[in-house]
Each structure stands twice: as C-alpha cells, then as structure tokens.
Amino acid sequence: MSKFDHLDLDGHLLRLLLAVVEAGSVTGAAQRLGVTQSAVSHLLDKLRTITGDPLFVKSGRGIVATARAEELAAEARSLLRQLQHFAHSGDFDPARCLTTFTIAANDFQRDLLLPALAARLRLSAPGVALRIIPSAIPRLDMLRNDECQLVISPRPPDGADIVQKRLFEDQYRVFYDTSVRAAPRDEADYLAADHATVVYEPRRSLDLDQHLAAKGLQRRFTVMVPTFSALPAFLRGTPLLATVPGLLVRQTFTGLASCAPPVTCPTMPMYAIWHARYQQDAAHRWLRAQLEAVVAPALAH
Incomplete structure (x- = not known):
C-alpha cells in the first residue's frame, strides 16, 4: 500500500506537474520553477506514487505526458486557481500575483491585441505569465475544463454558463495583389x-459564406489555410482574392491592396468570452479590464 494519499498533494506539486507538462522536459520545468533538476525528479516520483501513473514517458530524446498526466494537468490548473482565490479571499494585488493566465485566440486576434496586453502585464504584474493557445472554433469544454480562462472570438460558444462581452467590431475587406489583378468590379x-480562405474545421464555413449561401451565392476556393497569417503568401503574384477582417491590413497583409466587398457582408463582432465561475473573481475581472484597455489603442494605430 502506498504511504501517500490525496492529502499529500499541495499547490507546489500541482504547479510542478503543470511546469513539466508545459515545458516538456524536467530541465525546462526546473528552469521555470527556479529549482534543481533533482528536486523536480524527486517530486515527480512522489506524484507518480500518489497518482499511480508514470505521468511522463520517454519519446525520442525527450519526454511526453501520459493521457493521465494531461487530464490531471487540466484539473491542476483549476485547483490552483481555486487555491489562489481561497488565499486572497477576493482581494487581488497584481504586483504580488504569481500565476499564469491562458487566453485562446486565433492569429488575427492574438497579433492585434495580445502583445499590448503582455506589455501591460509586465509593467503592473511582473509575476503574471500569459499563455496563448489557438482558439480555432471555440469549444465549450475549453472554458468549462479550464483549458483557458478567456477566449477571444467572433463566435461565442452557446452555453448558459458562458459570459461574453463585445470588444470591437470589424468590417470585411477584399485583399489582392495589384501587380496581377484589379479590384473585383462587381458581384x-x-x-x-x-x-x-481560412478553414478551421472541415465543412464549417465562415460567417461570410453562410451569409452568401443564404442568398444563393457561393465563392470558389482554390486555397484553404488554417490561419490568416498564411494567406498573403498565396495572394502575392496570383489573381486570388481573400476576404478577411479589414484590420489585418496592419499585420501580415501590409503591401497588398484592398477594397470593400462588392457583395453585402455581415460585420464581424469580436468578443471576450469566459466561464461564469470567473464572473466575480477579482483576478479575472482585473485581466478583463487590462484586455479592454488595449482595444482602443490597437484600433487607433
């Protein structure tokens, strides 16, 4: 019988598990936590005994998390936040906070807003780390399982326990290479x-194409990529058109021409989305306020 049980778990062990999962190595976790590799290995052995799982196995020259370790990591993130909330009793001092916030965003939202957010966090909360994961089509379980604490998306997932707030609204623009073709003359x-175009999931079209389909119209796609930032390379030197958020002109679409679509298009609202359990959480309210503070400057550039 193991001499350890669930009462031997503490925040340090949970943080260690997350560090190894996210770093993908004992060395990387040790550097992140500021401890020795032997200390990480010793605590991993304790975790293995408690959980009854190897947690990490060799893969080539590195290690990979077992399925059980990935499952436990998701639970650990939630537990650590609960411990933090328990310790602070609703108070939040960003200058003293030591935590990681995970935000899900696609490359458009990420590059438009999150560098400025990271800069604000470095100034007012140097102990806070920002982890960014791809959102694609946001899933309810991303928020319910605490895979992330915030999603930025034009498509809030439908759930009674999901909260959203509009950050801004963008308009579609048609981008093209003037060395090859002119702007489309008409519909x-x-x-x-x-x-x-961008395709996040097979057979799931963009809002624009759902709007066109409702009018009996359909575009012909010859290139489909997983991110907005991949599109310009396929436009340059070709007659292809890409209809995307207009604000992308400030990112990788610089140097390409654009025009208003010659078809009626819906607007593209952008939302911050979170789980209801964080609605009154002081740290989360502060994070949302920091995100909202960078929106206007980002749109003004």
Missing part, C-alpha cells in the same frame, strides 16, 4: 474569381 466579377 459577378467577385464570384467568378478564385478565392483563398
């Missing part, structure tokens, strides 16, 4: 062209 010219 017929636009629909006759070859298009490049």
Whole structure:
C-alpha cells in the first residue's frame, strides 16, 4: 500500500506537474520553477506514487505526458486557481500575483491585441505569465475544463454558463495583389474569381459564406489555410482574392491592396468570452479590464 494519499498533494506539486507538462522536459520545468533538476525528479516520483501513473514517458530524446498526466494537468490548473482565490479571499494585488493566465485566440486576434496586453502585464504584474493557445472554433469544454480562462472570438460558444462581452467590431475587406489583378468590379466579377480562405474545421464555413449561401451565392476556393497569417503568401503574384477582417491590413497583409466587398457582408463582432465561475473573481475581472484597455489603442494605430 502506498504511504501517500490525496492529502499529500499541495499547490507546489500541482504547479510542478503543470511546469513539466508545459515545458516538456524536467530541465525546462526546473528552469521555470527556479529549482534543481533533482528536486523536480524527486517530486515527480512522489506524484507518480500518489497518482499511480508514470505521468511522463520517454519519446525520442525527450519526454511526453501520459493521457493521465494531461487530464490531471487540466484539473491542476483549476485547483490552483481555486487555491489562489481561497488565499486572497477576493482581494487581488497584481504586483504580488504569481500565476499564469491562458487566453485562446486565433492569429488575427492574438497579433492585434495580445502583445499590448503582455506589455501591460509586465509593467503592473511582473509575476503574471500569459499563455496563448489557438482558439480555432471555440469549444465549450475549453472554458468549462479550464483549458483557458478567456477566449477571444467572433463566435461565442452557446452555453448558459458562458459570459461574453463585445470588444470591437470589424468590417470585411477584399485583399489582392495589384501587380496581377484589379479590384473585383462587381458581384459577378467577385464570384467568378478564385478565392483563398481560412478553414478551421472541415465543412464549417465562415460567417461570410453562410451569409452568401443564404442568398444563393457561393465563392470558389482554390486555397484553404488554417490561419490568416498564411494567406498573403498565396495572394502575392496570383489573381486570388481573400476576404478577411479589414484590420489585418496592419499585420501580415501590409503591401497588398484592398477594397470593400462588392457583395453585402455581415460585420464581424469580436468578443471576450469566459466561464461564469470567473464572473466575480477579482483576478479575472482585473485581466478583463487590462484586455479592454488595449482595444482602443490597437484600433487607433
């Protein structure tokens, strides 16, 4: 019988598990935590005994988390936040906080807002780390299982326990390479062209294409990529069109021409989305306020 049980678990062990999972190595976890590799290895052995799982196995020259370790890591993130909330009793001092906030965003939202957010966190909360994961089509379980504490997306998942707040609204623009083609003259010219687009999930179209389909219209796609930042390389030197958020002109779409779509398009609202359990959490309210504070400057550039 193991001499350890669940009461031997503490925040340090949970943080260690997350560090090894996220760093993908004992060395990386030790550097992140500021301890020796032998200390990490010793505590991992204790965790293995408590959980009855190897947690990490060799893969090539490194290690990978077992399925059980990945499951426990998701639970550990939630438990650590509960411990932090218990310790602070609703008070929050960003200058003294030591935690990691995980935000899910696609490359458009990430590059537009999150560098400025990270800069604000470095100034007012140097102990806070920002972890960014891809959002694609946001899933309810991302928030319910605490895979992330905040999602930025134009498509809030539908759930009674999900809270959202509009951050801004963008308009679609058609981007193209003027060395190859002119702007589409009208709806017929636009629909006759070859298009490049972003596809996050098979057989799931963008809001724009759902809007066009409702009017009996359809674009012809010859290039489909997983991120907005991949599109410009396929536009340059080709007659392809890409209809994307207009604010992308400030990112990787610089140097390409753009025009208003010659078809009626929906607007693109952008939301901050979180789980209801964080609605009154002091740290989360502070994070949301920091995110909202960078929106106006980002749109003004």
